Amino acid sequence: MNTTIKTFLVRLIFLGVVAKILSLFMYLVLPKIPLKKEYNFDITPQYIRVHFNTLFGKNSSVDMNSPAIYITQVGDLVLKGLYGNQKHGYAIVANKNNPIETTIISIGEVYQGYTLQAIYIDHIVLEKTGKKYSLYLQKPKNDHLSVQVPLQSSSNEDMIHVYHDDISYYASNPNAIWKNISIRELKKNGKIEGFKIVWIRQNTKFSQLGLKKGDIIIKANNKRLKSYKDAIDIYKKVSKIKTLSIVILRNGEEKELVYEVE
Amino acid sequence: MVKKTLIFFGLSIAFILIFAFFLPKKNLLYFIQKELYPSHIVFDFKQVSESGYSLKLQESILYFEGVDVFTCKRSEIRTYLLYNTIFLKNIVLSDLAKEFIPLKVDNLKIIYGIHSPLQLSFNGNGDFGTVKGYVDLVQKKLFLILYPSVKMKKKYYKTLRYLHKNKQGELSYEYNY
Numbered sequence: 478m479n480t481t482i483k484t485f486l487v488r489l490i491f492l493g494v495v496a497k498i499l500s501l502f503m504y505l506v507l508p509k510i511p512l513k514k515e516y517n518f519d520i521t522p523q524y525i526r527v528h529f530n531t532l533f534g535k536n537s538s539v540d541m542n543s544p545a546i547y548i549t550q551v552g553d554l555v556l557k558g559l560y561g562n563q564k565h566g567y568a569i570v571a572n573k574n575n576p577i578e579t580t581i582i583s584i585g586e587v588y589q590g591y592t593l594q595a596i597y598i599d600h601i602v603l604e605k606t607g608k609k610y611s612l613y614l615q616k617p618k619n620d621h622l623s624v625q626v627p628l629q630s631s632s633n634e635d636m637i638h639v640y641h642d643d644i645s646y647y648a649s650n651p652n653a654i655w656k657n658i659s660i661r662e663l664k665k666n667g668k669i670e671g672f673k674i675v676w677i678r679q680n681t682k683f684s685q686l687g688l689k690k691g692d693i694i695i696k697a698n699n700k701r702l703k704s705y706k707d708a709i710d711i712y713k714k715v716s717k718i719k720t721l722s723i724v725i726l727r728n729g730e731e732k733e734l735v736y737e738v739e
Numbered sequence: 740m741v742k743k744t745l746i747f748f749g750l751s752i753a754f755i756l757i758f759a760f761f762l763p764k765k766n767l768l769y770f771i772q773k774e775l776y777p778s779h780i781v782f783d784f785k786q787v788s789e790s791g792y793s794l795k796l797q798e799s800i801l802y803f804e805g806v807d808v809f810t811c812k813r814s815e816i817r818t819y820l821l822y823n824t825i826f827l828k829n830i831v832l833s834d835l836a837k838e839f840i841p842l843k844v845d846n847l848k849i850i851y852g853i854h855s856p857l858q859l860s861f862n863g864n865g866d867f868g869t870v871k872g873y874v875d876l877v878q879k880k881l882f883l884i885l886y887p888s889v890k891m892k893k894k895y896y897k898t899l900r901y902l903h904k905n906k907q908g909e910l911s912y913e914y915n916y
Contacts, residue, residue: 485746492754500761507766512773512781532769649838706805709835 551591551603551610559596559614560636566596567636567735570612580699581722581735637687639723639736643717647682658683662705663693667705671695671726687734689727759820764794768816779804793817807833809844817871822852830865839898841890867891880913 558569571579580586591603600613647654659676662669671693697711721736784799796818801808812829830844844865851859862871872883901911
């Protein structure tokens with residue numbers, strides 16, 4: 478065999494060995510298992526509204542004449558706010574151990590086994606296993622916590638009405654959204670803390686939503702907005718939901734806005 | 740001298756090809772996955788198999804900031820170090836894009852080679868039509884030319900407004916990232 482070919486082959490084998498050693502070294506250094514996608518299971522209870530009085534196709538009758546027990550705390554429930562009248566409206570309740578986390582319940586809705594039956598100027602009537610309880614409003618504490626208790630109202634004025642037609646229009650014309658409102662994520666230490674309203678056009682559907690420039694949307698339907706995914710999940714569902722509740726930070730205080738989709 | 744140069748080049752190419760063959764491609768993919776994670780990009784897949792110069796992936800999904808960008812039924816990465824290609828087949832884009840473009844992409848081919856080390860070129864076709872373009876890695880620029888399908892022209896004409904018509908009548912788009 479020609480010496481040149483022989484030398485070439487020897488060198489080739491040597492380079493092959495070097496290549497193998499290098500790849501083995503890389504194998505030892507590089508990760509052996511794929512990155513497992515972290516599935517963040519959300520333990521926040523889903524914001525669901527169930528109208529039990531219409532669930533089975535008939536309205537349940539409310540007997541307002543039966544005696545009620547007058548207390549300011551039912552089980553772990555405390556009343557944080559209310560609006561509406563005896564037959565229509567919503568109550569804002571919370572767990573006494575965690576009064577910041579509020580839940581809105583409507584008349585006829587069951588929450589922790591209690592059915593909301595009626596709303597009065599300063600209390601609500603709950604019913605459980607035939608017994609009635611009158612739950613009175615808590616006095617807001619003037620402590621350091623900057624939690625704004627939702628306004629008490631005897632009418633439906635606080636409920637902002639949104640129309641399906643508008644939602645469908647903006648869902649199919651996303652550019653029309655950004656002509657009227659500008660929202661940017663607010664990050665702290667690289668993590669999303671909420672979505673800030675950078676700009677909002679006045680006298681538009683968006684300004685009628687009760688949002689103002691500088692507001693930071695931190696929650697939607699009882700879920701913290703910690704990623705784009707959280708926000709997009711709400712966007713995807715918005716055409717199907719009947720009620721949307723968002724919590725905003727305005728001037729350092731939390732404020733809840735409730736929308737009814739018609 | 741010529742002979743020596745030829746031998747040198749021959750051995751160099753041979754070394755590169757042997758090294759590319761032995762390269763632990765699966766582990767390299769896992770490494771890229773980990774490197775992308777801090778940028779909130781997650782590349783997930785159901786199955787991966789390595790053979791020779793290629794790496795085949797089944798049912799892969801790309802997430803950005805937790806949002807699924809696209810799913811791809813089959814993809815293949817071929818690496819010869821000096822010339823690398825990624826073939827993606829049966830891509831379905833996130834339905835968030837359904838108002839802007841048709842979601843189905845049949846094929847997408849991405850090429851990165853020594854012939855153009857500062858650019859990453861691509862071409863593909865799908866319900867939207869045909870696309871070709873490149874990513875300039877230095878200028879951080881994406882440039883593409885779209886040949887829209889009838890469906891794209893009829894149903895997604897609003898998106899086409901964002902594209903620029905050049906002298907040849909082609910629709911082009913430029914984005915600096």
